[in-house]
Amino acid sequence: xxxxxxxxxxxxxxxxxxxxxxxxxxxxxxxxxxxxxxxxxxxxxxxxxxxxxxxxxxxxxxxxxxxxxxxxxxxxxxxxxxxxxxxxxxxxxxxxxxxxxxxxxxxxxxxxxxxxxxxxxxxxxxxxxxxxxxxxxxxxxxxxxxxxxxxxxxxxxxxxxxxxxx
Amino acid sequence: xxxxxxxxxxxxxxxxxxxxxxxxxxxxxxxxxxxxxxxxxxxxxxxxxxxxxxxxxxxxxxxxxxxxxxxxxxxxxxxxxxxxxxxxxxxxxxxxxxxxxxxxxxxxxxxxxxxxxxxxxxxxxxxxxxxxxxxxxxxxxxxxxx
Numbered sequence: 001x002x003x004x005x006x007x008x009x010x011x012x013x014x015x016x017x018x019x020x021x022x023x024x025x026x027x028x029x030x031x032x033x034x035x036x037x038x039x040x041x042x043x044x045x046x047x048x049x050x051x052x053x054x055x056x057x058x059x060x061x062x063x064x065x066x067x068x069x070x071x072x073x074x075x076x077x078x079x080x081x082x083x084x085x086x087x088x089x090x091x092x093x094x095x096x097x098x099x100x101x102x103x104x105x106x107x108x109x110x111x112x113x114x115x116x117x118x119x120x121x122x123x124x125x126x127x128x129x130x131x132x133x134x135x136x137x138x139x140x141x142x143x144x145x146x147x148x149x150x151x152x153x154x155x156x157x158x159x160x161x162x163x164x165x166x
Numbered sequence: 167x168x169x170x171x172x173x174x175x176x177x178x179x180x181x182x183x184x185x186x187x188x189x190x191x192x193x194x195x196x197x198x199x200x201x202x203x204x205x206x207x208x209x210x211x212x213x214x215x216x217x218x219x220x221x222x223x224x225x226x227x228x229x230x231x232x233x234x235x236x237x238x239x240x241x242x243x244x245x246x247x248x249x250x251x252x253x254x255x256x257x258x259x260x261x262x263x264x265x266x267x268x269x270x271x272x273x274x275x276x277x278x279x280x281x282x283x284x285x286x287x288x289x290x291x292x293x294x295x296x297x298x299x300x301x302x303x304x305x306x307x308x309x310x311x312x
Contacts, residue, residue: 035197038196045207059221067306074310097285
Protein backbone atom coordinates (compact mmCIF):
# COMPACT_ATOMS: atom_id res chain seq x y z
CA UNK A 1 0.00 0.00 0.00
CA UNK A 2 2.78 2.39 1.00
CA UNK A 3 4.81 1.50 -2.07
CA UNK A 4 1.77 2.03 -4.26
CA UNK A 5 1.18 5.46 -2.69
CA UNK A 6 4.83 6.38 -3.22
CA UNK A 7 4.65 5.32 -6.81
CA UNK A 8 1.54 7.46 -7.28
CA UNK A 9 3.22 10.53 -5.74
CA UNK A 10 6.35 10.38 -7.89
CA UNK A 11 7.76 13.74 -8.81
CA UNK A 12 7.91 12.93 -12.45
CA UNK A 13 5.55 10.13 -13.37
CA UNK A 14 6.19 8.97 -16.86
CA UNK A 15 4.44 6.56 -19.07
CA UNK A 16 7.32 4.15 -18.73
CA UNK A 17 7.18 4.40 -14.94
CA UNK A 18 10.80 5.50 -14.51
CA UNK A 19 11.96 8.83 -13.14
CA UNK A 20 15.76 9.15 -13.23
CA UNK A 21 18.41 11.79 -13.91
CA UNK A 22 17.50 14.23 -11.16
CA UNK A 23 20.37 13.33 -8.87
CA UNK A 24 22.96 13.65 -11.59
CA UNK A 25 21.34 16.87 -12.81
CA UNK A 26 21.59 18.36 -9.31
CA UNK A 27 25.18 17.14 -8.97
CA UNK A 28 26.26 18.66 -12.27
CA UNK A 29 24.46 21.93 -11.48
CA UNK A 30 26.11 22.16 -8.05
CA UNK A 31 29.50 21.26 -9.52
CA UNK A 32 29.11 24.01 -12.11
CA UNK A 33 28.22 26.57 -9.42
CA UNK A 34 31.13 25.54 -7.19
CA UNK A 35 33.62 25.55 -10.05
CA UNK A 36 32.45 28.97 -11.21
CA UNK A 37 33.05 30.27 -7.65
CA UNK A 38 36.54 28.71 -7.75
CA UNK A 39 37.21 30.30 -11.12
CA UNK A 40 36.18 33.70 -9.76
CA UNK A 41 38.46 33.37 -6.73
CA UNK A 42 41.45 32.29 -8.82
CA UNK A 43 40.81 35.16 -11.24
CA UNK A 44 40.89 37.66 -8.36
CA UNK A 45 44.12 36.10 -7.02
CA UNK A 46 45.73 36.26 -10.47
CA UNK A 47 44.82 39.91 -10.86
CA UNK A 48 46.28 40.72 -7.45
CA UNK A 49 49.57 39.05 -8.38
CA UNK A 50 49.65 41.01 -11.64
CA UNK A 51 49.00 44.22 -9.69
CA UNK A 52 51.85 43.42 -7.27
CA UNK A 53 54.20 42.70 -10.17
CA UNK A 54 53.24 45.92 -11.92
CA UNK A 55 54.05 47.85 -8.71
CA UNK A 56 57.56 46.34 -8.80
CA UNK A 57 57.96 47.06 -12.52
CA UNK A 58 56.81 50.64 -11.97
CA UNK A 59 59.52 51.21 -9.38
CA UNK A 60 62.17 49.58 -11.60
CA UNK A 61 61.17 51.88 -14.48
CA UNK A 62 61.03 54.98 -12.27
CA UNK A 63 64.46 54.36 -10.73
CA UNK A 64 65.89 53.74 -14.21
CA UNK A 65 64.44 57.08 -15.35
CA UNK A 66 65.92 58.77 -12.28
CA UNK A 67 69.39 57.31 -12.96
CA UNK A 68 69.22 58.52 -16.58
CA UNK A 69 68.15 61.96 -15.41
CA UNK A 70 70.90 62.27 -12.78
CA UNK A 71 73.45 60.95 -15.29
CA UNK A 72 72.54 63.81 -17.64
CA UNK A 73 72.68 66.34 -14.79
CA UNK A 74 76.13 65.26 -13.59
CA UNK A 75 77.48 65.50 -17.13
CA UNK A 76 75.97 68.94 -17.63
CA UNK A 77 77.81 70.46 -14.66
CA UNK A 78 80.10 73.34 -15.43
CA UNK A 79 83.05 71.07 -14.57
CA UNK A 80 81.91 68.36 -16.98
CA UNK A 81 80.13 70.43 -19.62
CA UNK A 82 79.61 67.53 -21.98
CA UNK A 83 76.50 68.94 -23.61
CA UNK A 84 78.11 71.88 -25.29
CA UNK A 85 76.95 73.05 -28.69
CA UNK A 86 80.17 73.02 -30.68
CA UNK A 87 78.19 72.94 -33.88
CA UNK A 88 80.01 69.77 -34.86
CA UNK A 89 78.54 66.32 -34.74
CA UNK A 90 81.58 64.94 -32.91
CA UNK A 91 80.90 61.77 -30.94
CA UNK A 92 80.84 62.24 -27.19
CA UNK A 93 81.26 59.60 -24.53
CA UNK A 94 80.08 59.87 -20.95
CA UNK A 95 80.57 57.55 -18.00
CA UNK A 96 77.56 56.43 -15.98
CA UNK A 97 76.80 53.21 -14.12
CA UNK A 98 80.43 52.14 -14.64
CA UNK A 99 80.06 51.96 -18.40
CA UNK A 100 81.00 54.21 -21.28
CA UNK A 101 77.95 55.56 -23.05
CA UNK A 102 77.91 57.05 -26.53
CA UNK A 103 75.99 60.29 -26.81
CA UNK A 104 74.43 61.08 -30.18
CA UNK A 105 73.94 64.70 -31.13
CA UNK A 106 71.40 65.90 -33.64
CA UNK A 107 73.17 67.70 -36.45
CA UNK A 108 72.53 71.40 -36.59
CA UNK A 109 70.88 71.83 -33.20
CA UNK A 110 71.88 71.42 -29.55
CA UNK A 111 69.97 68.22 -28.84
CA UNK A 112 71.57 65.05 -27.46
CA UNK A 113 70.33 61.49 -26.94
CA UNK A 114 71.78 58.57 -25.07
CA UNK A 115 70.68 55.32 -23.45
CA UNK A 116 71.80 54.03 -20.07
CA UNK A 117 71.36 50.28 -19.95
CA UNK A 118 72.15 47.55 -17.42
CA UNK A 119 70.16 49.27 -14.66
CA UNK A 120 67.93 47.78 -12.00
CA UNK A 121 68.51 44.77 -9.81
CA UNK A 122 68.78 42.24 -12.62
CA UNK A 123 70.53 44.68 -14.96
CA UNK A 124 67.51 44.58 -17.26
CA UNK A 125 66.24 48.12 -16.93
CA UNK A 126 67.16 50.90 -19.28
CA UNK A 127 66.79 54.67 -19.56
CA UNK A 128 66.48 56.67 -22.74
CA UNK A 129 67.57 60.28 -22.16
CA UNK A 130 67.35 63.42 -24.26
CA UNK A 131 69.03 66.72 -23.41
CA UNK A 132 67.44 69.67 -25.16
CA UNK A 133 69.16 73.08 -25.27
CA UNK A 134 67.37 74.38 -28.32
CA UNK A 135 65.82 77.19 -26.29
CA UNK A 136 68.37 79.79 -25.23
CA UNK A 137 69.36 79.64 -21.53
CA UNK A 138 67.08 76.71 -21.01
CA UNK A 139 67.97 73.05 -20.61
CA UNK A 140 65.33 70.34 -20.62
CA UNK A 141 66.28 66.80 -19.72
CA UNK A 142 63.70 64.12 -20.46
CA UNK A 143 64.50 60.67 -19.17
CA UNK A 144 62.28 57.71 -20.01
CA UNK A 145 62.88 54.67 -17.83
CA UNK A 146 61.88 51.14 -18.76
CA UNK A 147 61.76 47.99 -16.67
CA UNK A 148 63.20 46.08 -19.65
CA UNK A 149 65.46 47.01 -22.51
CA UNK A 150 64.85 50.38 -24.20
CA UNK A 151 63.89 48.61 -27.44
CA UNK A 152 61.80 45.90 -25.80
CA UNK A 153 58.39 45.14 -27.24
CA UNK A 154 57.25 43.08 -24.25
CA UNK A 155 53.59 43.57 -23.33
CA UNK A 156 54.75 43.93 -19.70
CA UNK A 157 57.00 46.88 -20.54
CA UNK A 158 56.46 49.83 -18.17
CA UNK A 159 57.63 53.35 -19.01
CA UNK A 160 58.10 56.16 -16.50
CA UNK A 161 59.25 59.60 -17.53
CA UNK A 162 61.03 62.31 -15.58
CA UNK A 163 61.37 65.80 -17.02
CA UNK A 164 63.79 68.32 -15.57
CA UNK A 165 64.03 71.92 -16.75
CA UNK A 166 66.52 74.52 -15.55
CA UNK B 167 18.67 -5.64 -25.60
CA UNK B 168 15.86 -3.19 -25.02
CA UNK B 169 14.05 -5.79 -23.09
CA UNK B 170 17.12 -6.41 -20.92
CA UNK B 171 17.44 -2.76 -19.95
CA UNK B 172 13.74 -2.43 -19.32
CA UNK B 173 13.85 -5.38 -17.00
CA UNK B 174 17.04 -4.41 -15.07
CA UNK B 175 16.80 -0.65 -14.72
CA UNK B 176 16.32 -0.60 -10.95
CA UNK B 177 20.10 -0.47 -10.20
CA UNK B 178 20.38 2.62 -12.36
CA UNK B 179 19.48 4.77 -9.37
CA UNK B 180 22.49 3.40 -7.47
CA UNK B 181 24.88 3.93 -10.37
CA UNK B 182 23.48 7.37 -10.94
CA UNK B 183 23.91 8.26 -7.28
CA UNK B 184 27.51 7.02 -7.29
CA UNK B 185 28.31 9.05 -10.38
CA UNK B 186 26.60 12.10 -8.85
CA UNK B 187 28.52 11.70 -5.60
CA UNK B 188 31.82 11.39 -7.47
CA UNK B 189 31.07 14.52 -9.55
CA UNK B 190 30.09 16.42 -6.43
CA UNK B 191 33.20 15.23 -4.55
CA UNK B 192 35.47 16.24 -7.41
CA UNK B 193 33.93 19.68 -7.60
CA UNK B 194 34.28 20.17 -3.82
CA UNK B 195 37.92 19.06 -3.95
CA UNK B 196 38.56 21.38 -6.89
CA UNK B 197 36.95 24.27 -5.06
CA UNK B 198 38.95 23.64 -1.89
CA UNK B 199 42.29 23.38 -3.71
CA UNK B 200 41.64 26.49 -5.82
CA UNK B 201 40.49 28.43 -2.74
CA UNK B 202 43.63 27.38 -0.85
CA UNK B 203 45.96 28.45 -3.66
CA UNK B 204 43.91 31.63 -4.17
CA UNK B 205 44.24 32.62 -0.52
CA UNK B 206 47.97 31.83 -0.63
CA UNK B 207 48.44 33.89 -3.80
CA UNK B 208 46.50 36.79 -2.33
CA UNK B 209 48.75 36.71 0.73
CA UNK B 210 51.80 36.67 -1.53
CA UNK B 211 50.50 39.61 -3.58
CA UNK B 212 49.83 41.60 -0.39
CA UNK B 213 53.31 40.89 1.00
CA UNK B 214 54.89 41.74 -2.35
CA UNK B 215 53.17 45.12 -2.41
CA UNK B 216 54.24 45.87 1.18
CA UNK B 217 57.80 44.73 0.43
CA UNK B 218 58.04 46.89 -2.68
CA UNK B 219 56.90 49.97 -0.71
CA UNK B 220 59.41 49.21 2.06
CA UNK B 221 62.22 48.72 -0.48
CA UNK B 222 61.25 52.00 -2.16
CA UNK B 223 61.29 53.72 1.22
CA UNK B 224 64.84 52.42 1.76
CA UNK B 225 66.00 54.10 -1.46
CA UNK B 226 64.18 57.32 -0.54
CA UNK B 227 65.78 57.24 2.91
CA UNK B 228 69.30 57.24 1.47
CA UNK B 229 68.36 59.89 -1.09
CA UNK B 230 67.07 62.04 1.77
CA UNK B 231 70.40 61.66 3.57
CA UNK B 232 72.25 62.69 0.39
CA UNK B 233 70.00 65.72 -0.11
CA UNK B 234 70.21 66.74 3.56
CA UNK B 235 74.02 66.50 3.50
CA UNK B 236 74.25 68.53 0.29
CA UNK B 237 71.80 71.21 1.44
CA UNK B 238 73.12 71.59 4.98
CA UNK B 239 76.82 71.75 4.07
CA UNK B 240 78.61 75.00 3.30
CA UNK B 241 78.65 74.00 -0.36
CA UNK B 242 77.36 71.12 -2.42
CA UNK B 243 80.73 69.42 -2.92
CA UNK B 244 81.46 69.33 0.81
CA UNK B 245 78.03 67.83 1.42
CA UNK B 246 78.50 65.17 -1.23
CA UNK B 247 81.97 64.31 0.11
CA UNK B 248 80.49 63.88 3.60
CA UNK B 249 77.78 61.59 2.22
CA UNK B 250 80.30 59.62 0.15
CA UNK B 251 82.63 59.06 3.10
CA UNK B 252 79.86 58.22 5.57
CA UNK B 253 78.02 55.87 3.24
CA UNK B 254 79.19 52.72 5.04
CA UNK B 255 78.23 54.02 8.46
CA UNK B 256 74.64 55.07 7.92
CA UNK B 257 72.20 53.46 10.34
CA UNK B 258 68.70 52.59 9.27
CA UNK B 259 66.26 52.71 12.17
CA UNK B 260 63.45 50.21 11.80
CA UNK B 261 60.57 51.28 14.01
CA UNK B 262 57.68 51.15 11.60
CA UNK B 263 55.04 48.56 12.57
CA UNK B 264 54.75 47.69 8.88
CA UNK B 265 58.06 45.89 9.25
CA UNK B 266 56.46 43.01 11.17
CA UNK B 267 57.57 39.93 9.24
CA UNK B 268 59.87 41.84 6.89
CA UNK B 269 63.60 42.50 7.02
CA UNK B 270 65.30 45.23 5.03
CA UNK B 271 68.93 45.48 4.04
CA UNK B 272 70.29 48.65 2.45
CA UNK B 273 73.72 48.72 0.86
CA UNK B 274 75.53 51.70 -0.62
CA UNK B 275 78.38 50.79 -2.94
CA UNK B 276 80.81 52.77 -5.05
CA UNK B 277 80.38 52.46 -8.78
CA UNK B 278 83.79 51.66 -10.27
CA UNK B 279 86.46 54.25 -9.57
CA UNK B 280 83.98 57.13 -9.71
CA UNK B 281 83.67 59.33 -6.63
CA UNK B 282 80.67 61.13 -8.08
CA UNK B 283 78.34 58.13 -8.16
CA UNK B 284 77.04 55.58 -5.66
CA UNK B 285 74.71 52.65 -6.08
CA UNK B 286 72.04 52.00 -3.47
CA UNK B 287 70.57 48.56 -3.16
CA UNK B 288 67.51 48.05 -0.96
CA UNK B 289 66.41 44.47 -0.35
CA UNK B 290 63.30 43.51 1.59
CA UNK B 291 62.82 39.85 2.36
CA UNK B 292 60.00 37.95 4.00
CA UNK B 293 58.90 34.41 4.71
CA UNK B 294 55.47 32.98 4.15
CA UNK B 295 53.97 29.52 3.84
CA UNK B 296 55.40 28.65 0.46
CA UNK B 297 58.98 29.80 1.16
CA UNK B 298 61.35 32.77 1.39
CA UNK B 299 60.86 35.73 -0.91
CA UNK B 300 62.68 38.99 -1.48
CA UNK B 301 62.41 42.11 -3.58
CA UNK B 302 65.33 44.36 -4.47
CA UNK B 303 65.47 47.84 -5.94
CA UNK B 304 68.66 49.56 -7.01
CA UNK B 305 69.24 53.22 -7.69
CA UNK B 306 72.32 55.29 -8.52
CA UNK B 307 72.88 58.71 -6.99
CA UNK B 308 75.21 61.23 -8.60
CA UNK B 309 77.10 64.28 -7.47
CA UNK B 310 75.36 66.69 -9.81
CA UNK B 311 75.37 69.66 -7.42
CA UNK B 312 77.44 72.60 -8.61
